[in-house]
Amino acid sequence: MDVLDLSRWQFGITTVYHFIFVPLTLGLSIIVAGLQTAWYRTGKAKYLRLTKFWGKLFLINFAMGVVTGIVQEFQFGMNWSEYSRFVGDIFGAPLAMEGLIAFFLESTFLGLWIFGWDKLPKKVHLATIWAAAIGTNISAYFILAANSWMQHPVGYKINEATGRAELTDIWAVLTNDTTLVTFPHVMFGAFVTAGAFLLGVSAWFLWRRREVDLFRTSTKLALVITLVASVGVMLSGHWQAQLMTEQQPMKMAAAEALWEDENGAGFSLFAIGDVENGRNVFNIEIPYGLSLLATNSLDGGVEGINDIQARYELLYGPGDYRPSIGLAYWTFRLMIGFGGLAALLALAGLWLTRRNRLPENPWFYRLAIAGIFLPFLANTMGWIFTEMGRQPWTVFGLMTTASAVSPNANVTEVALSLVGFTVVYAVLAIIEVRLLIKSIRQGPEPEGGESGATPQAGTTPALSF
Template sequence: MELDIVALSRLQFAITALYHFLFVPLTLGLSILLAIMETVYVMTGRVIWRQMTKFWGTLFGINFAIGVATGIVMEFQFGMNWSYYSHYVGDIFGAPLAIEGLMAFFLEATFVGLFFFGWDKLSKVGHLVATWCVAAGSNFSALWILIANGWMQNPVGATFNPQTMRMEVSDFYAVLFNPVAQAKFVHTVSAGYVTASLFVLGVSAWYALKGRHIALAKRSMTVAASFGLASALSVVVLGDESGYLSTEHQKMKLASIEAMWETEPAPAAFTVFGFPDQESRETHFAVRVPWVMGLIGTRSLTTPIPGIEELVEHARLRIKEGIIAYDALQKIREVGSTTAVSAEVRDAFEANGADLGYALLLKRYVDDPRLATPEQIDKAAWDTVPNVPRLFWSFRIMVGLGIFFIILTTTFFILSVRRKIDAYPWLLRVAVFAIPLPWIAAELGWVVAESGRQPWIIEGVLPTAAAVSSLGASTVLLTICGFVLIYTVLIFIEMGLMLRAIQKGPDPDTEPEAELISPHIVPAE
C-alpha cells in the first residue's frame, strides 16, 4: 500500500479504532455482570455479593475511564481526516452519533458516578437501579455507534441530492432498524459479554490457584461460566445471521472471506483451510466441507453464492452504468437544478443514479470518469475485491477462538453445577492464559467487518479514496506517531492499574467473617 493520504488516513483510523476496541468489549460485558452480581446481593442479602460487585466494579471503572479517553478522539477524526465523508453523509451519519452522545453517554456517565459514590447514600434497590442504568447506558452507546456503522455497510433510508451533492435522510426508521445494524449490534455486544466473562473467569481462576479470596473466586467463576456460555453460543447464532445478511448486502465480502474465486454449484462448500493467492486468483491446498457454506450463506440447498470473478464482472457493468449517471449529474450541476435539464438527462440519472458510486472508483485513475479507458474500468472493477488472505485467515482464527470459548465455558459451567469448579488446577491455568484471547477474536472481527468493506467507506455509494480530507501526508503521519505513543502509554497505565487492583484483591472489610475461617472452605449456601 502506498503511503499516500488515503492509506495514511485509513491507517490512523484503524490504529485508533483497534486501540479503542481493547476497552469497549470489557466495558459492555462487565457492566452486565456487575448488575447480575448486585441483583443477587439485593435478593439474598449476602455481603459477599456486594463485595464482588465492588471489586469487579473497580476494574470496570478503570477500563471505562480510559476507554472514554480513547473513544473521543475517533469522533473528531471524521471531521479532521474524513471531511468529504462528513459532508457527503453528515445528515445520516451524524444523527446516530449525536444521539449516542446526548442520550447514551450522559446516561452512562451519570449513573457511573452513582454506582461508585452511592453505596452509602442510596437504598439497596436504588443503587441496583443505578447499576442497571450503567449497563443500559453502555449498551445504548454501542447501539447508536453500530447503527451508524451498519448504515455504512448497508446504506438504507437515504437518497442522494444532486443539487447539494449530499446524501439525505429519507426514512429514519429504515436507518434505525437496518437489519445489518441490528445484527452487528447484538453480535458485537455478545462478543463483549464473552470478553468480560473470560476476564472474570481467568482472574478468579488465578485467585483459586493462589488460594486467595476463594469465596469470591468460586462465585465469580460460576457467574462468568454461565453468562459466558450463553454469550458464546449467542455469538455463533448471531454471527450466522451476519453471514446470511452479507449474502444479501455484501456479496463481495462473503466471497472474499471464503476465497471463492468462481461461483460454485449450489450448495457451496465451506473452505476450512487453504492459502488464498490473490495474484493467481486461486486457493492452494484448500480443504473444503461440502454444502456447509451454502447452508450458512443462503440457508438453502439451491441458491448459489456468487464468486469473486462473477462479482467483478457485475462491478464492471455497474461502473459503466455509473459513468452514465456521472455524465447526467454533471449536466444537472451545470444548470443548477434537476427541473431545468431535459427529461432525457433526468431519466438517465434516475435510472443509473444508484451506480454513481461505482463511477467514482475511476477517480483513482482519471479525473473525469467519462474519459476512462476499458483498461481503467477493468482495474476499478478489480479494486472492489478486498484483501482476500487477510479476510480469509482473520475469519477462521476468529471462528476457531469462538469454538474454544464455547468449550471452555461449557466445561466450567458443568463443573460449577457439580460444585467442582476449582477441582482441576490445570484447567484453572488454561482459564488464566485464555484471558487475552477474546480481545484477539474481537479485533479480528473488526478487521473482517471493516477491511471486508473496502474499497468502500459507504458500501456501493462512496469509495474510501474519495472521502479523505485535503491534508499533507506528513501531517497525518505525525498524528499517527502521536496517537500510537499516547494510546500505548494509556494501555500500560490501564494494565498497571488493573494488575495492582487484582493483586490487592477485594476490600477485606466487607468480607463476611464466616468466610474468612479457611480460604479453602466455602460454607454451604
C-alpha cells in the first residue's frame, strides 16, 4: 500500500470507530433528559432510578466518544494537509462553531448535571441535562454541515491566485440541503440505536426477573422509540436517496449496480456484476422500485454508471470516476437490512408486550439482547456507503482524494500511526465494554438510594458515579 491507501484506511478506521459511540450518545442524551422530566413532573421514584441508571451508561459512552473524536481532527493536518489547505477556510468554520458553541454547552452543563444533584434546585438541575442534550445534538448538526459540504459544496468561491476554496456564505453552508436531509436521518438513526440499547439491556433484566416493574417501563419506552424512529429513518432515507440521485448520481447508480441510463429502473435485490465490462451477469430486482425510490415516479429516469462515467470524463477530464461498485452495492443493502431487522424486532416486541404482559418464551429476550448490535451495524454500513460511494472525490467535483493527501507523509509514519491507533482503540473498546457490563450488572440503585430514604418530588438526591 502507498501513503494514500494507508491514510484512507486510517481515517476510515478512526471515523467508523468514533461513530460507534456518537448515535448512542445523541439518542441517550434526550432519553435521559426525558426520564428526568417524567420524574420532575410525577415525583415517581421509578423515573428517578431509570434516569440515574441510564445516565450512568450515557456518561460512559459520552466520555469514550469525546476521546475518540479528538483523534480525527489531528489527521486533517497530518495525513490530509492538502485537503486542509484547500478547504480549511470553509471546512473549519462549522467545526469551530461546533467547538465554541455546542461542545462547551454540552460539556459545561453535563458537568453541572453530574455534580449538581444535591446542590441545584430541582428545576435548574433538570435544565442542565436538557442543555447538555441540546448541545450534544447541535454539535452533531455542525459536524454534519461540514461533512455535507464535502458531499455538495455551496457558499464558496475558488481563489485562482492561491488555489484555495474560500467561504462566501456561511448561511448557505449551514442550510445546505444535503445537511437538512442528513441531520434528521442521522438523528432518527440515533434514536433507533438508543432504543435498541434500552431494549436489549432491559430484556436482560426481565429475562432474569430482576427489577421487573422498573424494566417493564423501560422496555415499553424502548420499543416505542425504536419503532417510531425506524419509520423516521425510512422516510428521511427516502428523501435522502432522492437528493443523492440529483447531486451524486454515480453513488446511487453504484448502490443499485445500474450500468445504463434507464426509465422505470428496478430496485436490485441481488446482483452479480462484471465491473470490467460494465454490466450485470445476474440480477434479481423489484420492477420500477429504483425509479420510485429516486424520483417518486414508476417511470422516472435514473442515470447509469457507464453513462455517468462518460459524462464525467467530458466534464472533469480523463479518469475513473466510479467508486468500488461492490462495496457501495452491499453496504447500501446491509444498511437497509440491519435497520429493517431492528424495526421488525421492535414491532414484534410491542405485540408480545401488549396489555402490559411479558413474553413467556426466552427467545425474545435473546433476540433483544442480540438486537443491540443491529443499529450499530446499520450506522456503520451507512457511513461506509456515504463516504466510499463519493470516491474518487474528497470534495465532490472539486478535489479528488488522491490530491488531498499530505505530500510529505511517508509509508512508515502512516503505517506506524495506523497500527498505534488501532491498538489503542482496541484497548479502549475493551474498557468501554467492561465498564458498561459492570454498570449493567450492578443494576439501578435501590429505591430510596444509598440512604434508604424514598426520594420525594421536591428533593435532589445525589447521583453516584
